[in-house]
Amino acid sequence: MAKNNERNLNVTIKNQEDNKDEVIISISAILKNLKRYLAIWIVIAIIAGLLTFSFSAIKTFSAKTPAKALVSFTYTGIEKGLDPKGRKFEIETMKNPKVIEKALTKMGMDLKKIEDIRTSLSFDYKIPQDAYDQLTAYNSVMDKATSGSLSAAQAMLDTKYYPTQFTVKFDFGKAGLDRQNGVDFLNTLLKCYGEYFYEEYGYNEPLGTAVKTADYETYDYAQQVDLFRNSLRTVKTYLDNLAKDDTTTFRSSATGYTFSDLSDYTKTITGIDLDRISSYITVNNVTKDKDSTLAYYNYRIENLKRDKDEYAERLAAIESSIASYEKDVVQVFGNGIDDTEKKQTVHSEQYDALFKQKTSVETILAQTKQDIDFYTSRRDALQNNKASSKANVDKVEADIADLSKKVEKLVDLTEQTASDYYENVQFANAYNILVPATKSVGAGLSQAASESVKTIVIVELLIFVIYLAAAFIAALKSENTKKPVKAGADDDDDDDEDVDLEELVDIIEEEAEKAEKQTNVKKNKKK
Incomplete structure (x- = not known):
């Protein structure tokens, strides 16, 4: 029977003190055992992955995770x-x-x-x-x-x-x-x-609420006019600010108005309806209580004078701050070739803010002076004339009731237009979900999968390590249960020959000597 010359790669661990204590590890044997246990490993890995995922899904659906x-x-x-x-x-x-x-x-x-x-x-x-x-x-x-x-x-x-x-x-x-x-x-x-x-x-919802809920009928006619005047000023200021911030010339699809349109409407109500009622009250001395109204005028004039002095002092302080303000200095360095340095003064945000404050205070001061003159003329006219007739009172009450409806309509239009603007232009994408x-099953499974990935990876790595260890140990046991093969002996039933390096050298030397002797014998026979 022909000798099988195939040799497998083996690793031999030998104790130098005792040549008989050897541990033989065959790489081919390990690969054979890996192949042998491959199907078992795959099945166990799949089952372990499914069990881990199922546990995570159960935990996700049962636990009240936020x-x-x-x-x-x-x-x-x-x-x-x-x-x-x-x-x-x-x-x-x-x-x-x-x-x-x-x-x-x-x-x-x-x-x-x-x-x-x-x-x-x-x-x-x-x-x-x-x-x-x-x-x-x-x-x-x-x-x-x-x-x-x-x-x-x-x-x-x-x-x-x-x-x-x-x-x-x-x-x-x-x-x-x-x-x-x-x-x-x-x-x-x-x-x-x-x-x-x-x-x-x-x-500004409180703005509209304050304007519409003012119980004007409890006041005297002159005071009612003042209430509506203040409300119209507030609404107009609000509309003018919106028109200033609006760079798109927004026209509401809900009302058909722009902010400038509504501001002009406010100006019309003030300049025509309100001023007409106010002048009629002043000329005809329409009042519920002359003495009470005169006291109100005097009170308003004194308050406005104090406000005027306060605004004048504030304006003077702002102008003084502007005059003494040191502008920011910007240093411009050279390009590295020379040591030249340039300085330039520029306006800062604080400097610009001072000018805005100055303009605002000047506007308020001018308005306050006009109000003082207005109430003074009212007071003087009422003092020098008698109270009006019942017919004049009825006319004023009817006109003020009509004015109230117009103001209420103006506030509603302002609210609808502003809401349309903020929701569809200014804040169209300001807040998004x-x-x-x-709470869908798919989302729960997705969350379970994401939360179980780390656990699954750890479990699968552990199973893989056990798989390798099992193949290694099986190979170690099977190889070391075999008996060592003596030099020159043939074993056709086993393809592996387990030898160490020194024995291999001795075998090669013996085979070489045998071959040399056989060659010499053949030569002698020929002679």
């Missing part, structure tokens, strides 16, 4: 951490009891849960990588800044990042709700906050 949603803000100023009114923005305003109460009312839930829900809401945000890289770069520039560019580097270092996206977390289990009601409530709360946002930063909370 519901989550993602919201964003994209209006001018949020990048500086400010709200639309220029104040510090706080996402915690979503916990406002008014917002929670409105959401509870829409859900038909007990309002006693307001405090439990407030304590169950939390917020989180993450700085985007590009913003983080930018801030890191600014710090690097600051570290390397030279004395000549220190101020510029410091300005960059002062740059801060303010988040624009927030994760809203609602621990509905803590609030005493189940998953379905908890998710529904969170989504309702997010919508109610959007309504609160537009009401808070959009149309990017990812609402969900």
